[in-house]
Amino acid sequence: MRLEEIQQAAVGLFAQKGYAATGIRELGRAAGINSATLYHYAGGKEEILSGVMRTCLEQLLRSAIDATSSSADPGIQLARLVRGHVGLCALNPLTAKVTDQEIRALGSRDQEALIGMRDDYESVFAKVIERGARTGVFQLTDLRIARLALLEMCNGVANWYRPDGRLDVTEVQDRFVEFACRLVGISVVSREESGDLPPIRLACEPVPVHLRGQNMGAAG
Amino acid sequence: MRLEEIQQAAVGLFAQKGYAATGIRELGRAAGINSATLYHYAGGKEEILSGVMRTCLEQLLRSAIDATSSSADPGIQLARLVRGHVGLCALNPLTAKVTDQEIRALGSRDQEALIGMRDDYESVFAKVIERGARTGVFQLTDLRIARLALLEMCNGVANWYRPDGRLDVTEVQDRFVEFACRLVGISVVSREESGDLPPIRLACEPVPVHLRGQNMGAAG
Amino acid sequence: MRLEEIQQAAVGLFAQKGYAATGIRELGRAAGINSATLYHYAGGKEEILSGVMRTCLEQLLRSAIDATSSSADPGIQLARLVRGHVGLCALNPLTAKVTDQEIRALGSRDQEALIGMRDDYESVFAKVIERGARTGVFQLTDLRIARLALLEMCNGVANWYRPDGRLDVTEVQDRFVEFACRLVGISVVSREESGDLPPIRLACEPVPVHLRGQNMGAAG
C-alpha cells in the first residue's frame, strides 16, 4: 500500500531529523513520489505523524491489555508489560521514538486524543504497580517515581536498539524483564511465564537495511 | 547577564516546542528583546543551542569525575554517578532535556564536539559498571544493556520532574540510587555514602515560576 | 520560456541598479511572478546572474573563434573581432554591462569558471595583436596596453549604446573597426573584409521598448 511506504519514509526522517526539521519535499523524495502526490495518499504532514503515532499507541494498548489479561499476578503482569513494551520498541525503534518525542508537534485536536491514549497505556502500568505494592509483592517507596523510571528505561530502548545489530530482541527483553523485577523488588519472572507475546512489526516502521528486498515480488 | 537570560528563554522554548520549531523572533519575544539584539549577545540560534549543551555536558563531566574520585568502590561510585546525574536532571530538567534531544540539530562541527563529550561522560559509567561486574560486585549479564537502561532511566527524570512540583530533589535522588543498586544487583548504598554532591543549578536553566523574583534586587 | 523572461527582467535590473542592490522580490515583480516562483524556474539570485554571464561569454567565445578562423591576416582578424564584440555589446548592452561588471558578485566557484572564459576570450585578442606586431603589420609599442585599451573601448559600447536610439549597429561597428585599425596603425579594413558576422541577440537581453510586442502571438 502506498500510504505505508510514505509512513515508513516519514518515520525514518522524523526519527533522524525531527518532525519540524523535515520538509514535505524531502518526505516525497524519500518515498519516491512527488510531494503533491503525497497529499493524495497521506493528506498532509501532520496527518502522517498522527497516523503513525496512533498506530503505535493502539498496538501498545492492545499489547498491554493482552499482558494483563492472562494472569492476575502483579509480577507476571509487570513482566509481560515490560516484555511487550521492549519488544515493540526494539522491533519498531524509529516509530517508537517518534511517538515518544513528537506529540508536541501536533495540533491540539490530535494531541489531546493521543495524550489520552498514552495516559491510558501508562495507567495500566500504574495499576499493576499499585496492586503489586498494595499486596506487598513489590517493595517500593514511591509508586509514581517507580512507574516513571520503569517506563523511561523501557522507552529508552528505542534510542539505541537497532534491529540490524548484534543483539537479539528476545535477549533484550529478557534483560529488561530482569531489570524490571529487580526494580520493584521481586525475583526474576521466567521467560516461560512472561514470554508468549509475539512482538509485532508495525507497518509504518521503515524496513532495516539488512532485511531489504526479502519479501519483495518481481515488481521492485 | 543578558546572555543567560536569552539562554533561559531559549531553553524553555526548545524544551517545549523543539529547536527546529522555535523561531528566532519567538526567542527574542520570550527574552524581552528584539530578535536582532539577540544576535548581538548570543550570536545566532545554533550558537545558543550549542552553548547550552556545552554548559550542561561540562557540568555532567565535572560531576562524574567528582563522583568517581572519592571512592574506589564500584557500588558507591555508581550511586554517586546516579545521584549526580539525577540531581542535575531534576534541578535543570529543561536544559537536560534539550541537551539530550537536540544534538541532531547542530551542524557537524559542534555536533562532533558535543557527541565526544557525551561519549566521555557515558564511558565513565561504562568503566564503573565494567569494574563492578569484573570484580563480582555487580550481578549483570550484559554490561552494555545495563548501562543503557540505567542512563535512559536517569535521563528520563528530565522528562517528568519539575522543580516546582511536590517532590524533593533529594527524595528522587534517593529513589534512583535505590533503583540503580537493585538494577546491578547490590544492596542499596546509603545516602551518607553517596550524598555529599550538592546538585547545581545551571545558569541557562529557566527559573521556575515558584522561584521567580526571589533573589532579585530593587531593579526588577 | 519562463527562465528567459526572468533573466531578461534580472538583466534589466542588474544593469540599472547593480546585482547587490537588486532585491529578489523586486526581480519577481519585474518578471511578473512571485519571488518564490522565481526559485522554481531560476534557482536563486546568483544562479540567474551566472547563467546570464555564461550565456554572454559563450557567445563571445564562439564569435571570437569565428572571427579568427576565416582569415590569417591579423588586420582582418582584429577587425572581425572588434566587429563581433561591438555588435554583441550594441545588441545586448545590458547583458554585456552586467557580464563585465558583476563577476565580483559571484561565489568563487562560478567566479573562477567565468573568469577563465573571459581570459580565454581576451587571449584571442592578445594572440592576434601579438602576431600583428611580430609580423610588422601593427605599429605598437606595448602590446598589453594596446589590448587593454582596445577592449575597454569596445566594452564601453555597452555603457552608452541603446538599440532603440538613433544609431545603427552597423554604423557603430564600422566606426569601431576604423578606430581599432587606427589604434594599431593599419589602414582601415573594409566592411566587405570584416562584415559577414551577423550580430546576435541573446535570449537574456531585455527587449527594448521600441521592439515590444513585435513577435508575440495572441497569448500575450
Added chain:
Amino acid sequence: MRLEEIQQAAVGLFAQKGYAATGIRELGRAAGINSATLYHYAGGKEEILSGVMRTCLEQLLRSAIDATSSSADPGIQLARLVRGHVGLCALNPLTAKVTDQEIRALGSRDQEALIGMRDDYESVFAKVIERGARTGVFQLTDLRIARLALLEMCNGVANWYRPDGRLDVTEVQDRFVEFACRLVGISVVSREESGDLPPIRLACEPVPVHLRGQNMGAAG
C-alpha cells in the same frame, strides 16, 4: 585626518565589492574604528561615497580646464586632456573606478549634482573634438562615437592599472596620447607639448601596499 582614512578604506572596499555589497561595519573594521564612530567623521555611507566622487570629479574638472587653457590647438588640447585623465585614473584607479561605476547608488540629490559635473567634464572633450573636426584637423565621421570611445578607453585604465605594478604612469600616458591621436587621425603629439601636467594623488585613494609606511610619522 580621520575622514581621509575612512574614505580610503571605503574606496578600497567599494572598488572591490561594490557600494551596495559593502557593509558599514565592514567599513569601520577596515578603517580601524567602530561603525558608530564612522558616522561622527563621515556622516553615513552615502555621504562617504558622494564625498569621494565629488573629490574625483572636481579634480578632473580642474585638470580639464588646465589642459585646454594653455593652447588653442585641438590636437594639443586633446593630448593634454587624455594625459590628465589617464594620469588621474592611473594614480587613483580605485577612486576613479568607484566614481565611474557607483553614481547609480546615490540618492537623486547627489546624483544629479555629480552627473552634472561629469557632463561638464565630458563636454570639454566634446568641444575640443568638435573644434578639431570642424577645423579639419581631426578626421572623424561621428563625433559623439569618437568621444565616447575615447573616454571609455581612458576610463578603462582604472580597471587594470595598479600603481604598484611594472608600468610607469608616464609610459601609460604616452601610449594613450598616442592612441588618442591615432584615433582622431592626427600625428602623435609629443610629450613636450602635452606633458607638463603633474598627475595628482587624491586624498581618498587607498595607499598601495608598496608605498605603505613611507611618509608616516612616529605614530604608526
Added chain:
DNA sequence: GATGAATGAGGATTCATTCAT
C-alpha cells in the same frame, strides 16, 4: 571623541499547501 546596545526594515531563501492539467 568613541562605542556597545538596540531596533525596524529588509535581505535571500524555504515552507506547507493548493490547484489546474
Added chain:
DNA sequence: GATGAATGAATCCTCATTCAT
C-alpha cells in the same frame, strides 16, 4: 493517479542607523 506550477507566510539573519553612556 500524478505532478509541475504557483504563492503567501514564514524562516534565519544582516542591514544602516541612532542614542545613551
